[in-house]
Amino acid sequence: MKFNIKRTVLLNALSRVSRAVSLKSPLPVLTGIKFDLQTDGLVLTGSDSDISIQTKVTDDIEIIETGSVVLSSKYILEIVRKIASDTISFEILDGALTRIDGGSSQFNLNGTPAFDYPRIDFAKKGTLLQADSAILKRLIEETSFATSENETRPVLTGVNFHAANNQLTCIATDSYRLAQASSPLSEETVFNIIIPKKSLVEISRIIEKDENVDIYVEDKKVLFIIDDYMVLSRLIDGTFPDTSRLISDYYDFEMTVSSTALLGAIDRTTLLSDEAKNLVTLTMNPDRVLMTSNSQEVGSVEEDLPKAFYKGDPLNISFSGKYLSDAIRSINSDKVKLEFSGPMRPFIVKDLEKDDNIQVVLPVRTY
Amino acid sequence: MKFNIKRTVLLNALSRVSRAVSLKSPLPVLTGIKFDLQTDGLVLTGSDSDISIQTKVTDDIEIIETGSVVLSSKYILEIVRKIASDTISFEILDGALTRIDGGSSQFNLNGTPAFDYPRIDFAKKGTLLQADSAILKRLIEETSFATSENETRPVLTGVNFHAANNQLTCIATDSYRLAQASSPLSEETVFNIIIPKKSLVEISRIIEKDENVDIYVEDKKVLFIIDDYMVLSRLIDGTFPDTSRLISDYYDFEMTVSSTALLGAIDRTTLLSDEAKNLVTLTMNPDRVLMTSNSQEVGSVEEDLPKAFYKGDPLNISFSGKYLSDAIRSINSDKVKLEFSGPMRPFIVKDLEKDDNIQVVLPVRTY
Numbered sequence: 001m002k003f004n005i006k007r008t009v010l011l012n013a014l015s016r017v018s019r020a021v022s023l024k025s026p027l028p029v030l031t032g033i034k035f036d037l038q039t040d041g042l043v044l045t046g047s048d049s050d051i052s053i054q055t056k057v058t059d060d061i062e063i064i065e066t067g068s069v070v071l072s073s074k075y076i077l078e079i080v081r082k083i084a085s086d087t088i089s090f091e092i093l094d095g096a097l098t099r100i101d102g103g104s105s106q107f108n109l110n111g112t113p114a115f116d117y118p119r120i121d122f123a124k125k126g127t128l129l130q131a132d133s134a135i136l137k138r139l140i141e142e143t144s145f146a147t148s149e150n151e152t153r154p155v156l157t158g159v160n161f162h163a164a165n166n167q168l169t170c171i172a173t174d175s176y177r178l179a180q181a182s183s184p185l186s187e188e189t190v191f192n193i194i195i196p197k198k199s200l201v202e203i204s205r206i207i208e209k210d211e212n213v214d215i216y217v218e219d220k221k222v223l224f225i226i227d228d229y230m231v232l233s234r235l236i237d238g239t240f241p242d243t244s245r246l247i248s249d250y251y252d253f254e255m256t257v258s259s260t261a262l263l264g265a266i267d268r269t270t271l272l273s274d275e276a277k278n279l280v281t282l283t284m285n286p287d288r289v290l291m292t293s294n295s296q297e298v299g300s301v302e303e304d305l306p307k308a309f310y311k312g313d314p315l316n317i318s319f320s321g322k323y324l325s326d327a328i329r330s331i332n333s334d335k336v337k338l339e340f341s342g343p344m345r346p347f348i349v350k351d352l353e354k355d356d357n358i359q360v361v362l363p364v365r366t367y
Numbered sequence: 368m369k370f371n372i373k374r375t376v377l378l379n380a381l382s383r384v385s386r387a388v389s390l391k392s393p394l395p396v397l398t399g400i401k402f403d404l405q406t407d408g409l410v411l412t413g414s415d416s417d418i419s420i421q422t423k424v425t426d427d428i429e430i431i432e433t434g435s436v437v438l439s440s441k442y443i444l445e446i447v448r449k450i451a452s453d454t455i456s457f458e459i460l461d462g463a464l465t466r467i468d469g470g471s472s473q474f475n476l477n478g479t480p481a482f483d484y485p486r487i488d489f490a491k492k493g494t495l496l497q498a499d500s501a502i503l504k505r506l507i508e509e510t511s512f513a514t515s516e517n518e519t520r521p522v523l524t525g526v527n528f529h530a531a532n533n534q535l536t537c538i539a540t541d542s543y544r545l546a547q548a549s550s551p552l553s554e555e556t557v558f559n560i561i562i563p564k565k566s567l568v569e570i571s572r573i574i575e576k577d578e579n580v581d582i583y584v585e586d587k588k589v590l591f592i593i594d595d596y597m598v599l600s601r602l603i604d605g606t607f608p609d610t611s612r613l614i615s616d617y618y619d620f621e622m623t624v625s626s627t628a629l630l631g632a633i634d635r636t637t638l639l640s641d642e643a644k645n646l647v648t649l650t651m652n653p654d655r656v657l658m659t660s661n662s663q664e665v666g667s668v669e670e671d672l673p674k675a676f677y678k679g680d681p682l683n684i685s686f687s688g689k690y691l692s693d694a695i696r697s698i699n700s701d702k703v704k705l706e707f708s709g710p711m712r713p714f715i716v717k718d719l720e721k722d723d724n725i726q727v728v729l730p731v732r733t734y
Contacts, residue, residue: 075639075665082635097666104671105635110664268449268472272442297477298442299464304471 001037001067002091006060007102010088011080013044013055014073016229019202021073022048029116032070035090036114039066045120046073051199052120052232053206068114069096076100079107122230126218129163129189133207133226136215139170140204142181142330142357147197148174158194160240171243172197177323178246178346178360179330191217194240199233206231246346246360251339253312255284256352257305259328259336265291265303270321272298279364280321285314293321317343318366324349327359368404368434369458373427374469377455378447380411380422381440383596386569388440389415396483399437402457403481406433412487413440418566419487419599420573435481436463443467446474489597493585496530496556500574500593503582506537507571509548509697509724514564515541525561527607538610539564544690545613545713545727546697558584561607566600573598613713613727618706620679622651623719624672626695626703632658632670637688639665646731647688652681660688684710685733691716694726 017033025031025048036043041058069092080088085103093099096111140159148156153175160171168189169182206226207213214225224231270278273293283290289308294300317340327349328336339348349359384400392398392415403410408425436459447455452470460466463478507526515523520542527538535556536549573593574580581592591598637645640660650657656675661667684707694716695703706715716726 072665078638079635082631082638084631084635104632104673106669107635107639107666108668109639109666264449264451265471268446268451271445271449272474272476298439299474299476301475302473306471 001035001069001098002064002089003037003042004062004064004087004089005042005057007080007083007086007088009057009060011077013057014077014080016206017044017046017053017055018073018077019205020046020048020051020053020231023074025049027118029070029112029118031073032112032117033073033076034068034070034114034117036068037063037066039063045117047118047120049118050196050234051202052122053202054120054122054230054232055228067092069098070112070114070117071098071109072111075109079109120232122223122232124214124216124223124225126216126223127189127191129168129185129187129191129215129217131168131213131215133209133211133213135183136213137204137207139168139181139183140200143170143172143179144197144200144204145326145330146172146174146177146179146359150174154236155194155238155240158196158236159200160192160194162192162240163189164192171240173241173243173246173360176320176362177327178243179327180243180247180358180360182356192240193217193222194236194238195222195233196236199231203231203233246362247348247358248341248345251341251348253284253310253315253340255282255289255308255310255338255340256335257289257308257338259331259334261305261307262336263325263328265305266321266325269293269301269303272301273321277364278320278322279318279366280324281316281318281366283314283316284308284310284312286310286312312340315340315343317347317363319347319361319363323361327361330359331357368402368436368465369431369456370404370409371429371431371454371456372409372424374447374450374453374455376424376427378444380424381444381447383573384411384413384420384422385440385444386572387413387415387418387420387598390441392416394485396437396479396485398440399479399484400440400443401435401437401481401484403435404430404433406430412484414485414487416485417563417601418569419489420569421487421489421597421599422595434459436465437479437481437484438465438476439478442476446476487599489590489599491581491583491590491592493583493590494556494558496535496552496558496582496584497554498535498580498582500576500578500580502550503580504571504574506535506548506550507567510537510539510546511564511567511571512693512697513539513541513544513546513726517541521603522561522605522607525563525603526567527559527561529559529607530556531559538607540608540610540613540727543687543729544694545610546694547610547614547725547727549723559607560584560589561603561605562589562600563603566598570598570600613729614715614725615708615712618708618715620651620677620682620707622649622656622675622677622705622707623702624656624675624705626698626701628672628674629703630692630695632672633688633692636660636668636670639668640688644731645687645689646685646733647691648683648685648733650681650683651675651677651679653677653679679707682707682710684714684730686714686728686730690728694728697726698724 034045041056045054083102088102100107162169216223289305291303333351401412408423412421450469455469467474583590656672658670700718
């Protein structure tokens with residue numbers, strides 16, 4: 001393996017591919033990035049076996065002799081980042097010992113032979129869905145934060161992607177709140193899968209511009225093709241819970257309020273509260289909307305929302321202020337509407353105008 | 368206690384005073400800030416018993432009723448930071464329960480009675496030294512980083528301030544490297560004290576503009592008066608080691624080099640090395656200067672310094688790259704001069720022109 005490459009091009013590709021690499025992988029070879037120099041380009045692969053990212057660099061590279069090696073992700077990224085020259089030369093010296101030259105620096109880095117690297121199948125198979133990258137990014141950002149951190153119910157650690165009836169619906173829940181985002185599909189595609197949150201976060205990061213994304217759905221895995229990058233993710237086994245009972249068709253009471261004012265109120269009201277719970281209470285009637293919290297030990301906070309508009313019978317409801325903040329941020333609109341059907345019933349947060357992002361927060365019993 | 372105050376003025380004072388507060392203080396009352404409202408201003412005090420900071424706010428405050436209370440540093444800072452109004456009102460409601468009002472927010476914060484707060488003596492006593500704040504800041508920044516993190520020899524965890532012969536000399540060493548900075552004194556002042564690193568870092572942070580600083584040195588403590596702030600620090604007991612043998616009068620070999628080039632070379636050469644040691648080797652002769660490192664497991668690096676100018680017999684010397692980086696950064700000059708007297712002798716790093724900052728690095732035996 002011998003080639004010269006433009007430093008910034010390699011750095012950009014390595015930065016993205018390395019995002020799949022876990023430095024704590026139980027399989028040591030997976031802490032590295034596979035360099036596979038072919039006659040027409042350099043294929044870079046990173047993987048932690050849950051998610052794998054591959055790209056092929058074909059421009060700004062001078063290929064002298066094909067070959068392959070696995071280089072430590074941690075070291076090769078730092079070397080390419082810090083070398084002070086526009087072009088970097090790579091050459092395998094002996095076995096897997098690789099010389100990396102640039103500017104006044106010369107590195108001899110111990111690699112691992114490429115045949116130790118597991119075979120990863122990036123074949124384009126299964127059900128194909130073509131999507132717009134901006135919509136995919138929106139669906140991920142509006143849902144993935146609401147997944148569960150708790151591994152005891154693995155299905156809740158991912159986002160349910162459900163295509164049916166010309167609609168793609170994404171749902172995430174940690175059983176205390178739920179996020180549901182949807183988008184119409186032009187074709188009649190059907191699948192129902194659960195994608196791990198980590199994979200989605202990386203996919204969202206790789207999306208930088210508006211373009212088409214090809215998504216190939218198989219039984220056990222899903223492949224995203226975004227520009228020059230292929231991202232392969234395992235799917236989470238199991239059935240996603242039926243969450244439809246959490247969203248009613250009809251709500252009795254509603255409040256509309258500026259997102260900034262509500263976020264500010266939550267921020268201040270949770271200042272003195274237990275960080276794990278972030279419990280706040282909304283006390284609402286048509287004349288006044290008040291957010292309060294109380295910590296026996298530290299003190300209490302009372303926050304007026306003079307510009308909130310509430311319609312309905314007087315209502316007191318307690319819940320996690322953090323979950324409401326997350327919901328408002330994901331809606332990303334000047335005003336939000338909260339819809340209630342009782343002090344112990346889940347309530348909804350959504351945009352005033354649109355229904356393509358519905359956030360649900362479950363109340364907390366305070367007595 | 369009852370007063371109204373401009374939010375930004377209080378926030379600025381609290382931010383600085385709170386820097387003395389340790390949230391893990393064994394004495395719970397010291398996790399708070401003492402508010403002492405007098406007829407002519409609000410005195411704020413924070414302390415962790417090693418360092419105490421006090422200021423008096425006299426402007427932008429409307430004093431309604433004097434009094435005092437201790438409020439949790441963590442909560443009161445956040446409250447004042449996040450309240451959305453220009454003016455904040457404080458009032459003790461009952462005992463130490465304090466109401467804090469601003470904008471649409473009302474906080475009831477449980478305080479601690481002020482009589483539980485230890486008495487801290489900020490009296491101006493002892494030997495007085497008047498210094499320029501910029502020079503004091505320079506002396507601190509050029510030395511404090513070289514103190515020891517290891518508590519087994521407490522005297523090395525502070526900086527030795529030694530005034531004699533119309534000169535103030537500051538010395539810090541962790542026994543692997545040494546930093547010595549000095550400045551002439553206009554008066555004949557004599558003292559020899561060791562100030563904890565943490566206190567010096569806070570003093571350096573409080574200095575924001577060029578002004579006079581009064582320093583009162585006593586047996587067990589030192590008081591710095593900087594603008595409206597008083598900073599009181601305990602001194603470290605014991606005798607600072609005699610470090611004069613580490614600095615020779617004469618060196619046989621010298622290298623001059625651009626600081627940026629040398630920092631870049633160290634940065635790259637230590638990329639593959641053990642983070643705890645950061646061992647690098649300089650191989651120097653009048654024709655070539657080379658920096659290398661070698662890690663059995665990971666690989667090796669060779670870095671040319673084509674523009675370094677070396678005068679002397681060929682020399683190989685190994686040392687911590689991090690210590691040399693720290694030394695170069697503290698000198699803060701375009702070029703540095705390194706002076707050597709042998710492969711196992713301490714070497715010196717300094718400015719090409721000036722002698723008021725001398726950095727010493729001890730070599731490491733590599734065989």
